[in-house]
Amino acid sequence: MTHTLKSLFCICLLMMGGQLYAQTTAESYQKKAGNFAQAFNGVIEKGYQIGYTNTPYYPQEYQSGSFEFRGLKYTNVKLRTDSYAKNLLALSPDGKFNLVMNPEEVRHIVIGGVPFRYFNADEAAPGSGYYTILYEGKDFGIYKQSYVSNISKEYKGSTVVQKFSLKERIFLRKDGNWDVLTNKNGFIKHFKAHKDALNDYCKQHGLTFGKKNETDWQKLATYCETLTK
Numbered sequence: 001m002t003h004t005l006k007s008l009f010c011i012c013l014l015m016m017g018g019q020l021y022a023q024t025t026a027e028s029y030q031k032k033a034g035n036f037a038q039a040f041n042g043v044i045e046k047g048y049q050i051g052y053t054n055t056p057y058y059p060q061e062y063q064s065g066s067f068e069f070r071g072l073k074y075t076n077v078k079l080r081t082d083s084y085a086k087n088l089l090a091l092s093p094d095g096k097f098n099l100v101m102n103p104e105e106v107r108h109i110v111i112g113g114v115p116f117r118y119f120n121a122d123e124a125a126p127g128s129g130y131y132t133i134l135y136e137g138k139d140f141g142i143y144k145q146s147y148v149s150n151i152s153k154e155y156k157g158s159t160v161v162q163k164f165s166l167k168e169r170i171f172l173r174k175d176g177n178w179d180v181l182t183n184k185n186g187f188i189k190h191f192k193a194h195k196d197a198l199n200d201y202c203k204q205h206g207l208t209f210g211k212k213n214e215t216d217w218q219k220l221a222t223y224c225e226t227l228t229k
Contacts (some may be wrong), residue, residue, distance in 0.1 A: 003098055008129075014107075019099040024182070026173060026206055027146060034181060036048060039067075039069045039101055039102055039105050039106055040090075040099050040101055040102060041100050041101070041102045042125050043099075043100040044097050044098065044099060044100070045082070045085075045087070045089055045099070045100050046050075046097060046098075050110070051161055051162060052161060052162050052163070052164070053154060053161050053162070053163045054163055054164055054166075055167060056077035056082055056083040056084035056085075056148050056164045056168075057080050057081065057083070057084050057089075058080065058081050058082075058146040059080055059111065059112060060080075061078065061080070062078040062080050062089075062091045063078070063111050063112035064077070064079075064111055064112065065077050065078070065079035065110050065111040065112065066109070066110045067079070067101075067106050067108065067109040067110070068106075068108060069105060069106055070105070077082070077090055077091075078090065078091035079091075079109060079111045080111065081111070081116065081130045083146045083148055083150045083164075083166065083227040084128070084151075085149050086127070086128055086129035087100050087101070087103070087129070088100070088106060088109060088118070088130055089101070094135040095165060098107065100192060102104075103118045103120075103128075103130070104118075104120070106118070110131070114132060115132070116130045116131060116133060117130070117131055117133050117136075117143070117198065118131075118166065119131060123174075124178060125177070126145055126147075126169075126171060126178055127147075129145065129147070131143035131144065131145050131171075131185070132144040132145075132146070133223035134214055134217050134218055134221070135222065137215065137220050137221065137225045138228075138229075139175075139226070139228065140172060140173060140174040140190070140221070141172075141173045141174075142170065142171070142172055142173075142181070142217050142218070142221050143170070143171050143173060144168055144169070144170050144171075144211070144214070145169055145170075145171060146167070146168050147164065147166075147168075148164050148165060148166060148167070148168075148169055149165045149167045149168070151163065151164055151165070152165065152166075166220065168211045169211065170182075170211060170217065172186070172187060172190060174190055180210040180226055181217070182209075182210070183209050183210075184198070184199075184202050184207070184209050184220065187209075187221075187224075191224055191227070191228065192225065194227040194228070197227055198220065198223070198224060198227070201220070201223050202220065205219065207220060
């Protein structure tokens, strides 16, 4: 069942205008906004407009997305992730509020046609957060993590500002382990019984691998799945 969020967000915004800023209790929040309010953690994100030269958002701008919450699918929501705070943000219809979602309640999302999945710290060796799904099969998956590796300081006149160093890396998740993938050999070593077939496939199709070659990773993983059935 598909729902638009306009009316639900309006309810949230009415409440946020007053009681959220007065640290409304979770019980009162849920009573006023209804069951859907539980998809949010009750926090309005302040953003990085002051004191920073860039932002850790991925994607940088809000894009139309969708998610499922307690069996219902919600579409046409403006979404983006925060690679530093490791949050999912939804933009209110009037563009005034960045609403922080509850990741344990909203684990699977789509932003701009790209699927993401939330892993908590116990599930993902690289740490909690939303990971881009490049491939998910029966016994393994390939995910891309967008993360902040460092925050450096810069001077603009007499003012000190901070800059996020934004990075990406690709992981193979197999048998509960997470391994960084930088080339095809890092993937193929996990499927030694099919080493020759996988190498031949890469050569025949001219596949190249890296953080920006998402389609080639997907092709290799899809072919590997046919060999391991």
